[in-house]
Amino acid sequence: MIYFDNAATSFPKAPGVAEAMSRFLAEAAANPGRAGHRLAVAAERMLDETRLKLTRLFAGEDHHRMIFTLNCTDALNMAIHGVLPPEIPGTNGTLPHVITTVLEHNSVSRPLQALAESGRIELTRVDCSDAGFVDPEDIRKAIKSNTKLIVMTHASNVLGTIQDVAAVGRIAREHDVLFCLDAAQTAGVVPISIQEMQIDLLAFPGHKSLLGPTGTGGLYVGPRCPAPAGGLQAWREGGTGGASATATQPAVFPHYLEGGTPNTVGIAGLGAGVDYILAHAMTETLQHEQDRVAKILAAFGANPAFTFYGSRDPRRHVGTLALNIRGYAPADVGSILDDSFDIAVRPGLHCAPYIHRRLGTFPDGAVRISPGAFNTDAELDALVDALGQIAAQ
Ligand SMILES: Cc1ncc(COP(=O)(O)O)c(C=O)c1O
Numbered sequence: 001m002i003y004f005d006n007a008a009t010s011f012p013k014a015p016g017v018a019e020a021m022s023r024f025l026a027e028a029a030a031n032p033g034r035a036g037h038r039l040a041v042a043a044e045r046m047l048d049e050t051r052l053k054l055t056r057l058f059a060g061e062d063h064h065r066m067i068f069t070l071n072c073t074d075a076l077n078m079a080i081h082g083v084l085p086p087e088i089p090g091t092n093g094t095l096p097h098v099i100t101t102v103l104e105h106n107s108v109s110r111p112l113q114a115l116a117e118s119g120r121i122e123l124t125r126v127d128c129s130d131a132g133f134v135d136p137e138d139i140r141k142a143i144k145s146n147t148k149l150i151v152m153t154h155a156s157n158v159l160g161t162i163q164d165v166a167a168v169g170r171i172a173r174e175h176d177v178l179f180c181l182d183a184a185q186t187a188g189v190v191p192i193s194i195q196e197m198q199i200d201l202l203a204f205p206g207h208k209s210l211l212g213p214t215g216t217g218g219l220y221v222g223p224r225c226p227a228p229a230g231g232l233q234a235w236r237e238g239g240t241g242g243a244s245a246t247a248t249q250p251a252v253f254p255h256y257l258e259g260g261t262p263n264t265v266g267i268a269g270l271g272a273g274v275d276y277i278l279a280h281a282m283t284e285t286l287q288h289e290q291d292r293v294a295k296i297l298a299a300f301g302a303n304p305a306f307t308f309y310g311s312r313d314p315r316r317h318v319g320t321l322a323l324n325i326r327g328y329a330p331a332d333v334g335s336i337l338d339d340s341f342d343i344a345v346r347p348g349l350h351c352a353p354y355i356h357r358r359l360g361t362f363p364d365g366a367v368r369i370s371p372g373a374f375n376t377d378a379e380l381d382a383l384v385d386a387l388g389q390i391a392a393q
Contacts, residue, residue, distance in 0.1 A: 003372070008370070020268045020269050031043065050271035059194050068262050069219055071205050073107040075205075080112065083180070096122070102358050132311055133164070139168055140171045150179050154184075155185040157320065161316055184204065184208060188273075201219060205217045211276055212273035286318070323367055331364070343383055348365040
């Protein structure tokens with residue numbers, strides 16, 4: 001099987017990930033923070049080291065504010081519901097206003113839409129250009145006196161277009177609005193600096209470009225979100241291991257947001273994925289993926305049977321490209337690639353219905369091809385050959 005579905009989850013994982021998981025499982029899989037015995041301490045140490053590595057990778061200030069989550073959806077819900085809990089009234093009796101974009105994944109747009117439909121927030125969804133970029137000035141124009149939060153993606157999971165989030169971070173700070181970045185498609189492949197980009201809440205999966213296992217992710221909570229009063233409300237409450245006599249969730253990061261036994265085996269694997277990322281130049285991985293996007297565009301960009309969506313400049317992409325082939329439903333292209341060529345891609349709406357409506361590809365969607373860190377030239381040649389054969393039929 002040739003795998004071009006890395007935007008969903010990366011495969012294969014980084015060398016060392018499987019070994020780190022099985023080693024941890026065999027040697028130290030006790031419950032961290034729950035006891036003072038050596039195995040529990042070893043598990044706690046592994047969590048702490050992985051927090052430190054992730055904080056270093058994203059240029060955060062305090063690794064205690066790096067919260068482990070189940071995936072990026074969990075992190076985004078923790079951020080959105082944490083900043084906008086039902087019991088916190090809006091400023092001066094008005095509802096809190098939230099700005100988001102048409103590029104968002106359902107992990108952002110569904111919780112926000114549900115809050116808007118239940119009358120708890122006022123929501124503005126900013127459009128993007130035909131090339132798939134949100135103009136930060138459009139976000140500035142959408143800010144009102146009751147705007148509390150901006151939530152947006154760093155790169156579209158459909159078009160692959162990388163957004164100017166540093167400009168959005170600057171605008172958010174100028175207007176004293178919290179900025180939550182969905183780094184699902186960029187964490188591990190596009191450099192991110194929490195401090196320079198002025199990100200208040202960074203949500204990311206561990207299982208995509210960080211090359212760790214599924215069931216891992218994280219939320220970095222910046223200092224403008226104190227726990228808990230007036231800041232972030234805990235999304236899950238319960239077992240933190242320590243401070244058991246406290247009647248409610250202890251207001252100390254990371255425990256405040258990490259109720260329940262964490263996925264230590266997965267986090268051990270994620271730590272190995274981050275080691276791989278830290279040991280390799282991220283810019284080279286990005287270039288590797290962009291080169292593959294460029295080759296597909298070069299092969300079919302002028303072919304009238306192909307429609308490409310969004311920017312045709314590979315340097316403004318992560319390794320993700322959306323296309324359709326004349327005469328085929330996207331789902332059929334996906335099935336043919338799978339059944340006849342052993343190639344995995346993702347057709348459909350990609351959990352991002354607003355951008356497909358914007359592109360005019362709703363409800364069938366498009367074929368998303370997402371090369372990753374380990375796709376070879378030979379695999380790309382096989383994909384180009386297969387797409388050419390399908391289009392020629
Ligand atoms: C832009 C974006 N946000 C959020 C998510 C959700 O990530 P997860 O699958 O880790 O919950 C995805 C997943 O594809 C995504 O592409």
